[in-house]
Amino acid sequence: MNALVTGGAGFIGSHIVERLLAEGHRVRVLDDFSTGKRENLPDHPNLEVVRGGVEDYATIEACVESIDWIFHEAAIASVPKTIEAPLASQRINYGGTLNLLEAARHHGAPRLVFAASAAAYGDLPGLPKGEASAVCPLSPYAVDKVASEHALAAYHHLHGMHTVSLRYFNVFGPRQDPSSPYSGVISIFVDHLLAGTTPTVLGDGEQTRDFVYVADVVEANLRAITTDAAAGGRFNVGTGHAVTLNELLTALYRLRGREPHPQHGPARAGDIRHSCANIARAREVLGWRPATALVEGLQRLVSSLEG
Numbered sequence: 628m629n630a631l632v633t634g635g636a637g638f639i640g641s642h643i644v645e646r647l648l649a650e651g652h653r654v655r656v657l658d659d660f661s662t663g664k665r666e667n668l669p670d671h672p673n674l675e676v677v678r679g680g681v682e683d684y685a686t687i688e689a690c691v692e693s694i695d696w697i698f699h700e701a702a703i704a705s706v707p708k709t710i711e712a713p714l715a716s717q718r719i720n721y722g723g724t725l726n727l728l729e730a731a732r733h734h735g736a737p738r739l740v741f742a743a744s745a746a747a748y749g750d751l752p753g754l755p756k757g758e759a760s761a762v763c764p765l766s767p768y769a770v771d772k773v774a775s776e777h778a779l780a781a782y783h784h785l786h787g788m789h790t791v792s793l794r795y796f797n798v799f800g801p802r803q804d805p806s807s808p809y810s811g812v813i814s815i816f817v818d819h820l821l822a823g824t825t826p827t828v829l830g831d832g833e834q835t836r837d838f839v840y841v842a843d844v845v846e847a848n849l850r851a852i853t854t855d856a857a858a859g860g861r862f863n864v865g866t867g868h869a870v871t872l873n874e875l876l877t878a879l880y881r882l883r884g885r886e887p888h889p890q891h892g893p894a895r896a897g898d899i900r901h902s903c904a905n906i907a908r909a910r911e912v913l914g915w916r917p918a919t920a921l922v923e924g925l926q927r928l929v930s931s932l933e934g
């Protein structure tokens with residue numbers, strides 16, 4: 628197949644690219660390199676890299692040409708950045724999705740899988756979250772992810788396109804960049820573990836998250852694009868198990884036979900207290916289940932960083 632991966636030089640996108648190349652597909656990456664990195668991608672004869680933004684329709688139109696599958700991972704991924712710059716979020720996080728849908732409609736209607744987010748659920752009570760749960764987007768990021776999901780579903784209903792939204796929970800794994808305070812917490816904690824510096828737990832550490840390993844997220848993407856019955860749907864991509872941050876830190880440090888001695892900082896404003904996915908729908912329709920236990924994923928991540 629010919630695949631387009633937007634945000635393909637980023638954390639999750641680059642893992643999708645790697646898998647597609649390994650399976651013999653031809654891949655075009657579209658990335659503006661605002662956070663993505665060329666070194667996240669291999670040099671490969673079946674890989675073409677285009678520098679550009681999803682907010683530019685002409686760029687998207689050129690990229691969608693003769694493509695069979697689109698994996699749409701490009702976004703401003705930082706929630707706080709979208710709070711500072713909601714108009715940019717609308718242009719990129721929502722407008723980018725609409726550009727892809729519209730260009731796809733006019734150029735052979737390739738299948739499209741979208742990186743949606745558990746941010747859709749906001750902080751409403753009731754766990755685990757199923758896809759029929761109410762949504763409560765609390766940031767421009769979440770608003771634009773939810774709006775994008777609706778646009779995908781509408782294009783399915785209006786034009787019969789194969790569109791699927793995957794609501795990622797807390798994804799972790801190699802190539803997640805730890806450099807910002809809003810980077811994924813596992814990437815930050817692993818950085819401290821390896822550097823011998825002190826991690827900071829924001830709040831009491833009893834907040835919970837459902838951490839899913841990036842290779843499992845890639846598998847969910849492949850199933851979503853190839854499963855006819857998934858068209859028009861949205862699916863949680865988590866593990867169905869949540870851990871507290873304190874448990875996470877303990878498990879991580881235990882890999883090196885150490886005890887974490889974190890410092891504590893104030894809880895992040897707007898932090899969600901508990902998050903956990905119900906993944907019954909993905910199991911049923913996609914035949915997908917996460918294959919990587921948290922500790923195994925942590926081990927793989929630490930090993931990859933130790934080279």
Ligand code: UD2
Nearest residue numbers: 744745746797798809810811812815827828829834895898
């Ligand atoms: C995740 C997504 C975000 C959005 C949101 C929706 C990531 C990286 N972010 O945010 O894009 O979809 O879910 O709910 O997946 N923490 C610490 N110490 C640190 C850093 C973080 O204690 O040094 C805490 C933080 O306050 C939070 C937890 O760790 O309670 C997870 O933080 P995160 O930024 O990894 O992810 P989250 O769930 O806030």
